[in-house]
Amino acid sequence: MRLLTGKRTLIFFVIAAVYLFHGLVFASSGGEEAEAAEALEVLLSLIVILLGAKLGGDFFERFGQPAVLGELVMGMVIGNLHLLGFNGFEGFKNDVPLEMLAEIGVIILLFEVGLESTIKDMMKVGLTSFLVAVFGVIAPFLLGWWVSIFFMPEESIYVHAFIGATLTATSVGITARVLKDLGRSTTIEARIILGAAVIDDILGLVILAVVTGIIDAAAGSGSVSSLGILWIITKAILFIVGAIVIGSLVLPSYFKFGLRLKVKGVFLSFALLVCFGLAYLAGEVGLAPIVGAFAAGLILEEVHYRDFQHRGEHSIEELIAPIATFLVPIFFVRMG
Amino acid sequence: MRLLTGKRTLIFFVIAAVYLFHGLVFASSGGEEAEAAEALEVLLSLIVILLGAKLGGDFFERFGQPAVLGELVMGMVIGNLHLLGFNGFEGFKNDVPLEMLAEIGVIILLFEVGLESTIKDMMKVGLTSFLVAVFGVIAPFLLGWWVSIFFMPEESIYVHAFIGATLTATSVGITARVLKDLGRSTTIEARIILGAAVIDDILGLVILAVVTGIIDAAAGSGSVSSLGILWIITKAILFIVGAIVIGSLVLPSYFKFGLRLKVKGVFLSFALLVCFGLAYLAGEVGLAPIVGAFAAGLILEEVHYRDFQHRGEHSIEELIAPIATFLVPIFFVRMG
Numbered sequence: 163m164r165l166l167t168g169k170r171t172l173i174f175f176v177i178a179a180v181y182l183f184h185g186l187v188f189a190s191s192g193g194e195e196a197e198a199a200e201a202l203e204v205l206l207s208l209i210v211i212l213l214g215a216k217l218g219g220d221f222f223e224r225f226g227q228p229a230v231l232g233e234l235v236m237g238m239v240i241g242n243l244h245l246l247g248f249n250g251f252e253g254f255k256n257d258v259p260l261e262m263l264a265e266i267g268v269i270i271l272l273f274e275v276g277l278e279s280t281i282k283d284m285m286k287v288g289l290t291s292f293l294v295a296v297f298g299v300i301a302p303f304l305l306g307w308w309v310s311i312f313f314m315p316e317e318s319i320y321v322h323a324f325i326g327a328t329l330t331a332t333s334v335g336i337t338a339r340v341l342k343d344l345g346r347s348t349t350i351e352a353r354i355i356l357g358a359a360v361i362d363d364i365l366g367l368v369i370l371a372v373v374t375g376i377i378d379a380a381a382g383s384g385s386v387s388s389l390g391i392l393w394i395i396t397k398a399i400l401f402i403v404g405a406i407v408i409g410s411l412v413l414p415s416y417f418k419f420g421l422r423l424k425v426k427g428v429f430l431s432f433a434l435l436v437c438f439g440l441a442y443l444a445g446e447v448g449l450a451p452i453v454g455a456f457a458a459g460l461i462l463e464e465v466h467y468r469d470f471q472h473r474g475e476h477s478i479e480e481l482i483a484p485i486a487t488f489l490v491p492i493f494f495v496r497m498g
Numbered sequence: 499m500r501l502l503t504g505k506r507t508l509i510f511f512v513i514a515a516v517y518l519f520h521g522l523v524f525a526s527s528g529g530e531e532a533e534a535a536e537a538l539e540v541l542l543s544l545i546v547i548l549l550g551a552k553l554g555g556d557f558f559e560r561f562g563q564p565a566v567l568g569e570l571v572m573g574m575v576i577g578n579l580h581l582l583g584f585n586g587f588e589g590f591k592n593d594v595p596l597e598m599l600a601e602i603g604v605i606i607l608l609f610e611v612g613l614e615s616t617i618k619d620m621m622k623v624g625l626t627s628f629l630v631a632v633f634g635v636i637a638p639f640l641l642g643w644w645v646s647i648f649f650m651p652e653e654s655i656y657v658h659a660f661i662g663a664t665l666t667a668t669s670v671g672i673t674a675r676v677l678k679d680l681g682r683s684t685t686i687e688a689r690i691i692l693g694a695a696v697i698d699d700i701l702g703l704v705i706l707a708v709v710t711g712i713i714d715a716a717a718g719s720g721s722v723s724s725l726g727i728l729w730i731i732t733k734a735i736l737f738i739v740g741a742i743v744i745g746s747l748v749l750p751s752y753f754k755f756g757l758r759l760k761v762k763g764v765f766l767s768f769a770l771l772v773c774f775g776l777a778y779l780a781g782e783v784g785l786a787p788i789v790g791a792f793a794a795g796l797i798l799e800e801v802h803y804r805d806f807q808h809r810g811e812h813s814i815e816e817l818i819a820p821i822a823t824f825l826v827p828i829f830f831v832r833m834g
Contacts, residue, residue, distance in 0.1 A: 200594075201601045202781040208602075209774050212767050219761040229761045258536075262595035265537045266544075425555040425565045427823030431548050434824060438545050445538040480812075481820045487763030488770060488821055 204259050208492070211260075214240055215491030228343035230494055237495035264496045265451075267489030271339060272452040273437040274482050275356065276459015281406055284357055284460060286350075291357030298358055339494065356456070397447045402457060405440055409461035417467045429470045430481045436462060540595050544828070547596075550576055551827030564679035566830055573831035600832045601787075603825030607675060608788040609773040610818050611692065612795015617742055619689055627693025634694055675830065692792070733783045738793060741776055745797035753803045765806045766817045772798060 218236030219229030284291075310322040341352045413436070420432040437458040444454025462478065464471070471477065554572030555565030646658040677688045749772070756768040773794040780790025798814065800807070807813065 201598065201787065202778060204598050204601070205605075205774050205778040205781070205787065209771060209778060212771055212774070216756075216759055216761055216764055216767050220759040220764075223760040232761075259595045259598035262537065262540050263598075265540070269541075420552075423552055423556040424559040425552055425568075427819075428552055428556075430820055430823045431552050431827075435545060435548055438541050438548070442538060442541040442545060445541070451537065451541065476816075481823075483763075484766055484817045484820045485824055487766045487817075491767075 200259075204257065207257060207260055210240060211492050211495045212488075215495050219491075228340045230339040230343050233491050233494035234497060237497060240495065260492060260496060263489055264493040267486070267491070267493040268452055269437065269441050269455040270482065270486050271342075271490045271493070272455040273459045274479070274486050275342060276456040277462060277479055277482070279353055279356070279460060280463055281460050283353055286353075290354045292361055294354055294358035295361035339490070394448065398449055401444060401447050401449060401454075405443075405454075405457045406461055409436075413461065413466040417470065421469050421473075429467065429475050429478070433462060433467075433478050433481070536595075540593065543593060543596055546576060547828050547831045548824075551831050555827075564676045566675040566679050569827050569830035570833060573833060576831065596828060596832060599825055600829040603822070603827075603829040604788055605773065605777050605791040606818065606822050607678075607826045607829070608791040609795045610815070610822050611678060612792040613798060613815055613818070615689055615692070615796060616799055617796050622689075626690045628697055630690055630694035631697035675826070730784065734785055737780060737783050737785060737790075741779075741790075741793045742797055745772075749797065749802040753806065757805050757809075765803065765811050765814070769798060769803075769814050769817070 214236040215233045218232030218239075220232070222232035222235070223229050307322045310317070314322075341355065416436075417432060420428045437455050440454035440458040441451035442454070444457070445451045467478070550572040551569045554568030554575075556568070558568035558571070559565050643658045646653070650658075677691065752772075753768060756764045773791050776790035776794040777787035778790070780793070781787045803814070
């Protein structure tokens with residue numbers, strides 16, 4: 163009997179201790195013990211990334227190069243420190259939480275760049291952007307094709323086409339960031355390039371559809387479906403036109419509703435909701451989320467939220483900038 | 499021979515397609531296909547959390563309650579929607595990336611609250627804070643003890659002690675946020691409460707050490723080590739005193755160095771580095787990271803970075819606020 167009581171007490175101890183420990187850790191840092199250790203690792207990565215980004219960026223700015231180049235190079239250095247026998251930062255390249263922070267970072271970046279232009283600005287450069295995009299896809303495609311024919315004349319036409327296709331991918335993120343670093347993101351040239359980058363993204367999807375169609379056909383399980391390609395283009399156009407039309411109809415009353423909420427930070431939260439909302443929708447229709455974020459930046463114009471400004475709030479650009487300062491380098495250091 | 503060429507071509511196809519696909523996805527969203535799907539899920543969670551936080555906060559503010567209460571209640575509602583047969587948001591409670599965003603959010607919150615006080619302010623209320631903290635630990639401990647004796651008189655003294663101990667945990671995060679919501683975080687009372695909350699955190703660690711010591715002793719594998727308890731207290735005091743002393747010595751030249759970097763966002767990045775750095779160190783010595791973030795806010799004073807202000811940059815509080823607006827609700831909605 164004595165033993166039993168002793169055991170019961172011990173079990174009670176353990177349960178109470180687990181509960182107590184849970185309570186303490188939860189109260190002090192909002193998670194379990196293992197998560198606390200992971201949180202420390204993420205903190206360390208953030209410290210290394212933020213410091214590396216600023217030092218690398220500074221180094222390249224001194225030589226007249228855009229800061230993003232320094233961040234990319236720093237990312238390469240940090241990611242390859244194990245070659246020098248230092249393994250402290252090995253985990254950080256495959257870290258899921260960091261990946262998400264980077265993802266949100268590039269979404270915020272494209273939103274920021276989109277805010278600097280209006281739909282009208284983009285319409286003006288629309289045709290030029292389209293031509294740049296088409297040329298930006300066709301030129302590397304043909305170059306890749308010819309080089310492939312030159313070095314591997316014995317291969318089939320499909321191989322040459324593939325080599326060409328692999329060269330057509332461009333990075334909207336890097337394009338946008340370089341233009342911003344150079345302080346040129348509001349010029350007409352920048353608008354043409356960014357418009358072209360967005361169109362490129364859609365053309366990329368079309369090429370991908372053609373390529374997978376050819377593979378299916380070669381494997382005998384399908385054919386190149388021109389209907390499928392048409393559907394991708396339709397979805398993309400519907401998304402962008404829909405965002406513009408619905409945006410200009412809904413946004414004024416949306417922000418008027420936000421104006422009536424009696425909590426702090428409504429303006430920024432509501433702007434972020436537009437950004438994340440369109441990024442999510444873009445992802446759902448098969449486009450890249452950053453295309454949605456860029457569209458969100460485009461359709462948000464001052465007239466929609468003038469009343470917040472009258473209330474003395476900061477402009478949306480000023481509110482987004484600190485978030486971008488924090489999150490954008492994470493994307494580029496990880497990408498490097 | 500013809501077949502072989504066909505096969506070789508097909509293999510080439512697949513490799514090229516994988517590479518092409520990787521290139522396209524990487525260029526457009528910085529990750530792999532599976533990660534892109536996860537990113538969409540995180541985006542959806544962010545949308546739900548941001549919208550829920552603002553609507554819930556508004557509802558409670560209308561009834562004169564702090565907004566954080568609305569965020570906690572919204573979190574409970576969203577987290578339990580499956581009870582109503584709606585399973586769309588099931589994943590979001592256990593989502594690792596969201597967990598990290600929440601973690602960073604509460605670190606930023608304590609940093610923000612710390613920025614509003616100075617070391618001098620805290621020293622003035624030091625003794626009072628200590629008494630409040632001790633009372634805040636002893637009162638619930640004794641209450642729990644007595645209730646335990648009343649309902650379970652047959653259990654041993656250890657059980658009563660445990661019941662008491664489980665009640666001593668307080669949440670620094672919620673305390674800080676409520677004071678901020680009420681617009682009282684700069685009053686003397688707020689300082690006393692926050693100081694007490696930090697001391698509570700250290701007392702919590704001491705209690706935890708005692709408890710695990712007792713369990714080890716009961717299991718026959720150790721004893722309550724008064725040396726171990728002393729070590730925890732020493733570490734905590736060393737950390738806080740060290741942060742203050744080293745901080746005031748190093749910070750001026752640290753920011754002077756930052757001033758010479760030729761990239762944008764150095765000021766905010768350097769302030770965040772202090773915050774994350776001390777949070778990380780706090781975690782390493784066994785304290786909660788938020789204690790480090792609070793200490794970072796305390797030691798950062800305007801005199802350290804006056805030159806940035808002369809250059810026309812926003813104040814550190816203004817730069818941190820948007821990040822807090824974005825990340826802090828994630829912590830409270832998830833906690834609810």
